[in-house]
Amino acid sequence: MFKIIGSGSFGTALRHVIKNSGFVISDIDYEFVIPAVPSYAVPDVLDEKEKTIIFVSKGFLENGKLIGEWADKIGLKWAVFAGPHFASELVQNLETCSVLGADSEIPEVMKWKNMNVKFSHHKIEIQLLGALKNIYACFFGIIDGLKLGKNFSASMFSLVIEEINEIFNKLNLESNMIYNQACIGDLILTCTSSQSRNYNEGFNRVMNIKNHQLSEAKHSAIAFIKRFPDQKYICSFVGEVMHNDLKGSDVKSLFDKFYKDYKELKN
Numbered sequence: 480m481f482k483i484i485g486s487g488s489f490g491t492a493l494r495h496v497i498k499n500s501g502f503v504i505s506d507i508d509y510e511f512v513i514p515a516v517p518s519y520a521v522p523d524v525l526d527e528k529e530k531t532i533i534f535v536s537k538g539f540l541e542n543g544k545l546i547g548e549w550a551d552k553i554g555l556k557w558a559v560f561a562g563p564h565f566a567s568e569l570v571q572n573l574e575t576c577s578v579l580g581a582d583s584e585i586p587e588v589m590k591w592k593n594m595n596v597k598f599s600h601h602k603i604e605i606q607l608l609g610a611l612k613n614i615y616a617c618f619f620g621i622i623d624g625l626k627l628g629k630n631f632s633a634s635m636f637s638l639v640i641e642e643i644n645e646i647f648n649k650l651n652l653e654s655n656m657i658y659n660q661a662c663i664g665d666l667i668l669t670c671t672s673s674q675s676r677n678y679n680e681g682f683n684r685v686m687n688i689k690n691h692q693l694s695e696a697k698h699s700a701i702a703f704i705k706r707f708p709d710q711k712y713i714c715s716f717v718g719e720v721m722h723n724d725l726k727g728s729d730v731k732s733l734f735d736k737f738y739k740d741y742k743e744l745k746n
């Protein structure tokens with residue numbers, strides 16, 4: 480009863496989880512559609528107006544909107560599924576925790592094996608956290624590339640949480656969602672691991688290493704500055720790095736300026 484679009488790492492891992500949980504995957508007879516493609520490509524792969532769509536992509540669309548905001552505008556019925564989910568661990572049946580954001584529970588998803596799915600009504604909050612955390616992962620990659628040390632890196636986590644709260648308040652969203660096990664879990668997972676392509680995007684830029692992998696953070700960070708043009712957020716700094724395609728010492732120069740201003744602003 481599930482159709483999955485996209486055969487990359489996450490689409491493949493979801494196929495494994497869903498089959499292993501005893502559910503059917505079909506391109507013809509299905510109730511739910513899961514587009515497992517980069518967020519900026521989601522509108523291009525969907526024409527399933529009558530189905531329920533379960534979004535898993537983590538990022539902003541090019542105009543700075545979330546996929547859910549776009550879906551609401553054109554009247555799609557949608558849910559969102561997220562959590563700390565490295566595909567390589569899902570295919571080994573390792574346990575994790577997940578959150579399903581939807582208007583009501585989808586029993587078939589709640590039963591996915593090893594995923595420990597919890598339900599929430601806060602769909603937009605879950606999508607926004609997913610999009611932001613990929614940009615933060617890139618930021619932490621930059622910090623490690625700049626060799627600023629683990630103390631500094633850890634100290635930035637509390638600022639990230641503060642900043643997410645600020646962004647949520649600005650948009651009138653439920654900021655407590657950050658403390659959901661799957662949401663903070665996903666943030667920590669992605670921001671601290673070189674398995675994350677978004678972390679690597681930041682790290683490799685500073686090290687002047689060519690990045691061959693897809694990095695959603697690049698698209699998302701550029702989209703973020705379109706949505707929040709006058710803000711001095713960490714995500715805005717990453718957006719500027721990406722927009723100007725900075726590398727090596729140019730990232731360092733912008734970081735020094737950003738951090739000086741940021742400290743003044745936050746103290």
Ligand SMILES: NC(=O)c1ccc[n+]([C@@H]2O[C@H](COP(=O)([O-])OP(=O)(O)OC[C@H]3O[C@@H](n4cnc5c(N)ncnc54)[C@H](O)[C@@H]3O)[C@@H](O)[C@H]2O)c1
Nearest residue numbers: 485486487488489490516517520535536537560561562564
């Ligand atoms: N919800 C979660 O817990 C979770 C976990 C991991 C990844 N993700 C998200 O899932 C999405 C896919 O991640 P992935 O790791 O599988 O990436 P991937 O690069 O391994 O695979 C991407 C897939 O999308 C297809 N694709 C790429 N660009 C496309 C385009 N322009 N049009 C149509 N199809 C296109 C590729 O052919 C490939 O099949 C990302 O948005 C990622 O953030 C979500």
